[in-house]
Amino acid sequence: MTLFLTGSPTRFGEDHFTEDNGFLGEVKAALAAVAGPGRKPRVLLVSAAPDDRGFTDSVLKGMSDCIHKSGIETEEIVMLDRRNATLAPELVHWAHWVVLCGGHVPTQNKFIHEIGLKGLLEGYKGVVMGCSAGSMNCAGRVYSHPELPGEAVDPGYQRWLEGLGLTDIQLVPHFEQVRYAVVDGLRLFEDIAFPDSWGHRFYTFRDGGYVMKKEGHPAELRGEAFEITRGAMRRVSDENKCYSFMNLVFISPHFPATYWHFCAGAKANGINVLGIADTEYWNLPQELRNSLTDYYQVHSLENYDEMYRAVAWFAHKWGKIDWIESNNEYWLEQDARLRTDFNVTTGIQTDHIAAIKNKSEMKKYYALGGIPTARQIKGAEGFKAVKAFTRKTGYPIIAKPDNGMGASGTFKLKSDAELEAWFHEHEQNFGQFVIEEFITGLLVSYDAIYDAQGEPVFENNTIFPTPIMEIVHGNLETCYWTNKTVPAKLAAIGRRTVKAFGIKSRFVHLEFFQLDRDREGLGKKGDYVGLEVNMRPPGGYTPDMMNFAHSTDVFQIWADMVAFNEARKPQGEQFYCAYAGRRDGATYKHSHQEIMERYGSVMSMCERVPAALADDLCDQAYIVRLHTKPEIEAFFKFVTE
Numbered sequence: 001m002t003l004f005l006t007g008s009p010t011r012f013g014e015d016h017f018t019e020d021n022g023f024l025g026e027v028k029a030a031l032a033a034v035a036g037p038g039r040k041p042r043v044l045l046v047s048a049a050p051d052d053r054g055f056t057d058s059v060l061k062g063m064s065d066c067i068h069k070s071g072i073e074t075e076e077i078v079m080l081d082r083r084n085a086t087l088a089p090e091l092v093h094w095a096h097w098v099v100l101c102g103g104h105v106p107t108q109n110k111f112i113h114e115i116g117l118k119g120l121l122e123g124y125k126g127v128v129m130g131c132s133a134g135s136m137n138c139a140g141r142v143y144s145h146p147e148l149p150g151e152a153v154d155p156g157y158q159r160w161l162e163g164l165g166l167t168d169i170q171l172v173p174h175f176e177q178v179r180y181a182v183v184d185g186l187r188l189f190e191d192i193a194f195p196d197s198w199g200h201r202f203y204t205f206r207d208g209g210y211v212m213k214k215e216g217h218p219a220e221l222r223g224e225a226f227e228i229t230r231g232a233m234r235r236v237s238d239e240n241k242c243y244s245f246m247n248l249v250f251i252s253p254h255f256p257a258t259y260w261h262f263c264a265g266a267k268a269n270g271i272n273v274l275g276i277a278d279t280e281y282w283n284l285p286q287e288l289r290n291s292l293t294d295y296y297q298v299h300s301l302e303n304y305d306e307m308y309r310a311v312a313w314f315a316h317k318w319g320k321i322d323w324i325e326s327n328n329e330y331w332l333e334q335d336a337r338l339r340t341d342f343n344v345t346t347g348i349q350t351d352h353i354a355a356i357k358n359k360s361e362m363k364k365y366y367a368l369g370g371i372p373t374a375r376q377i378k379g380a381e382g383f384k385a386v387k388a389f390t391r392k393t394g395y396p397i398i399a400k401p402d403n404g405m406g407a408s409g410t411f412k413l414k415s416d417a418e419l420e421a422w423f424h425e426h427e428q429n430f431g432q433f434v435i436e437e438f439i440t441g442l443l444v445s446y447d448a449i450y451d452a453q454g455e456p457v458f459e460n461n462t463i464f465p466t467p468i469m470e471i472v473h474g475n476l477e478t479c480y481w482t483n484k485t486v487p488a489k490l491a492a493i494g495r496r497t498v499k500a501f502g503i504k505s506r507f508v509h510l511e512f513f514q515l516d517r518d519r520e521g522l523g524k525k526g527d528y529v530g531l532e533v534n535m536r537p538p539g540g541y542t543p544d545m546m547n548f549a550h551s552t553d554v555f556q557i558w559a560d561m562v563a564f565n566e567a568r569k570p571q572g573e574q575f576y577c578a579y580a581g582r583r584d585g586a587t588y589k590h591s592h593q594e595i596m597e598r599y600g601s602v603m604s605m606c607e608r609v610p611a612a613l614a615d616d617l618c619d620q621a622y623i624v625r626l627h628t629k630p631e632i633e634a635f636f637k638f639v640t641e
Contacts, residue, residue: 002030002127003166003219005135005211007173008102010066017070018208021222021240024070026212030127031072035096040075041127043067044095047081048103048133050111056081059101080115088115097127100134102173105144108133109161118164128166132173135211140165143202145172145192152184152192159196168272168293169211169219169245172204172228194231199290201268202228203236211245216319218272219245229268236270246271246563247318249311251326251335252301253277253292254284257610258544258555262327263291265559274314274321276307294318304334311338322346323562327507327536332357346452346505346562348535355501356535358402359434366530369500371493372522373530374439374513378402380431383423387416393437402434412438439522439529441513443467446486446494447538447546449558449567454504456495457567458557460546461486462538468616477640478581478618481632482542482549484574490514493528501533505565507558509534509542540617541579541605548604548625549577575625577604578632580639581618589641592620598638599624 004027009017017024035041045063047056060079067074078084080091092098098121100108112118121128130138142163146152172178172193181188193202203211209223221243227236237243253263253275263273264287272293277284281295289295296313298306315321323346324338333353340350354361359376366373377389379399390397399422400410413419423430447460461483471478486494494510511531518524537543537554546554551572560568582588596603605623622639626632 001121001124001166001215002034003138003211003213004030004127004129005138005167005169005171005213006130006207007132007135007171007175007205007209008207009129009131009210011208012176012206015066015069017066017072020208021210023208023210023222027127027129028072030214031097034126040073041096042075042094043077043097043099044091045077045079046098046100046108046112046117046134047079048101048105048108048111050081050085050107053081053083055103059103063099063101082111085111085115088117089120092117092120092124095126097129098124100128100130100137102132102134104147105133105136105142106158106161109137109142109144109163112137112164113162121164121166135171135173137161137163138166139163139170140168141170143170143172143196143200145188145196146183146186149184152186167211167213167219170200170202171211172202174207175204175226176206189228189233193228194233197228198231200229201270204228204233205237213245214319218247218319218322221245221270227268227270243270244563246322247274247314247320248272248323248325248562249274249276249314249321249338250292251276251307251324251331252328253288254279255328256539256613257285258541259327260285260288260291261543261553261555262558263288265553265556266562267291267293268556269559269563271323271559271563272318274318276310277301301331301334304337307334307338308341311342315342327558329534329536329539332535348503348506352502356503356533359400359532360402362530362533365501365533366497369496371497371500371530372527374436374522376434376436378431379426379433379435383420386423386435387419389435390416390419396438398436398438399433400436402432439513439515439519441516441529443531444490444512444514444528445538446490446497446510446512447508447542448494448498448510449507449554449561450498450504451561451565452505453565454499454502456498457561458552458554459486459491459494460550460554461490462542462545472615475583477583477586478579478616479636479640481576481578482545484549484576489526490528493530497530497533501535503535505561506535507537507554509536509538540613541621541623544605545577545579545623548623549575551575575627576629576632577623577625578635579617580622580636581609582620582622582639584619588639590638595622595639599635602626 011018031041049055064077142161144161151157205225211221213219224239225237226233248266248271253259254277267273275292275295278301296310321342321344324344326335336348336350336353339347396412396414443464445462448456449458451457464480510533512528515525515527522529543554553569556569557567602624604625609617609621
């Protein structure tokens with residue numbers, strides 16, 4: 001099926017289909033494809049006033065004249081109304097082109113349900129075009145705004161109706177004519193549509209603009225258009241421009257809990273957000289359900305066959321998949337495999353996944369970019385080779401999984417005896433580890449969002465005074481902060497690293513050590529040494545902290561990158577954003593109440609940490625925005641003392 005949604009296929013006052021924004025050409029091409037070479041299409045018009053013979057007959061004549069004046073020759077044009085309603089199945093099967101005419105939305109909606117049009121259009125291979133009310137009734141859930149006198153003040157008037165389910169796009173047609181319309185003393189936009197848009201998205205455009213959805217392709221909105229959502233209206237497209245309703249498969253959108261913001265930002269940009277998770281739909285948070293266009297439940301996200309079937313089902317229903325993403329380290333390999341299998345080219349493919357997952361492979365790309373890194377040897381080379389390696393580096397050394405995330409499974413070894421004991425304890429899997437020299441310095445991150453050209457649209461710097469490995473193994477309190485700005489030297493090496501790894505269209509979290517002393521072969525004090533690349537957002541609450549620090553919304557910036565290949569969310573006042581965590585069972589000098597009394601005015605977030613994150617982030621989180629660096633240490637001391 002090829003679907004066209006219009007207010008009117010003509011410019012206001014004209015008697016033929018507009019050629020603006022390529023409309024007439026697209027309609028002719030679609031009809032030629034379905035009718036066949038040299039054949040004239042058969043046209044079925046569906047009335048919006050099936051019991052008003054005079055009105056219906058005038059629409060039949062007007063639309064027939066308009067079609068022919070547009071240079072479209074037809075075999076026959078038939079109007080479907082009450083007089084021939086029993087023939088609906090035969091007429092739909094007969095038609096190459098079904099046109100849902102304009103009129104009163106609830107009246108037409110009632111008629112299409114009476115004739116079972118939704119079922120008749122299942123599997124339909126022809127062209128469907130909606131005009132005004134007909135376009136509105138194409139939606140799965142129809143927004144039927146008040147139109148006639150009395151409807152806006154009638155408590156029984158239903159603004160939400162079940163539609164044909166051909167699209168989830170909800171329209172307010174005829175922007176030019178209705179922008180300042182008043183119904184029962186209420187402004188159609190400011191007093192009716194704007195309040196109704198909370199939790200919804202409506203699109204409005206002048207006659208001549210349109211939405212086109214070809215089978216196997218994302219929907220496109222062509223021409224000057226506006227989106228109405230969250231009580232406000234914004235321009236999303238200009239004349240002779242295109243706004244793409246892309247298909248984004250988002251994997252595991254329910255974890256971490258804040259990831260629903262990625263989905264919300266994408267859906268706000270007109271993207272079809274297609275979620276896959278391993279829990280029932282109604283168990284998802286309400287905010288996430290509102291942010292998904294469609295959902296597929298699998299028994300296990302680990303089962304690739306299930307995941308493949310889920311993506312295939314979305315591709316069948318919504319057309320070509322444009323993005324597959326989880327923004328989650330754990331699923332990077334699976335994401336890449338799905339992209340490769342479905343020819344989704346907007347992210348990392350299977351042939352490049354080792355470079356960003358295996359620490360041993362990372363070294364090669366660091367070297368390409370001239371980025372210094374700690375010396376490393378694979379555990380697979382055996383005890384004797386690793387022991388010889390320590391003669392060059394000295395102790396301590398770090399043993400960590402070649403393909404792994406987080407600090408668990410990472411070991412700090414201080415002597416030959418500890419090294420030998422470690423090999424004995426890991427005799428079954430020491431080949432899965434790498435061993436690196438231990439570097440002392442300040443652990444910092446370069447966090448950024450990169451566009452399709454490999455250029456940053458957002459950058460951030462976070463400081464970790466105590467490495468996560470020491471926090472986890474020592475059961476210490478977690479304290480770290482997000483910087484106001486990114487040091488120029490860190491930004492330079494961060495950008496060089498991204499370029500070396502060939503990364504585009506991604507959120508990245510790169511870890512570096514800032515040397516606390518000169519180290520031969522690595523650099524001078526204050527220089528940065530590459531530690532790990534993580535091709536996903538930083539974990540925990542750091543994305544929220546970036547929002548607080550830069551007075552912005554990194555979830556929306558990522559979604560803007562996906563939809564528009566640019567950042568459209570501005571930054572405001574800059575702060576230091578500090579995180580301090582407390583562990584259950586420990587005794588602290590200052591109570592929770594005292595913390596809130598002192599820091600409540602600058603507290604951005606205060607909540608319990610999910611158990612899955614507690615090893616790294618403690619059990620209770622306090623996040624504040626501060627103006628100066630000295631305030632950071634004072635805050636850490638007050639919370640953790």
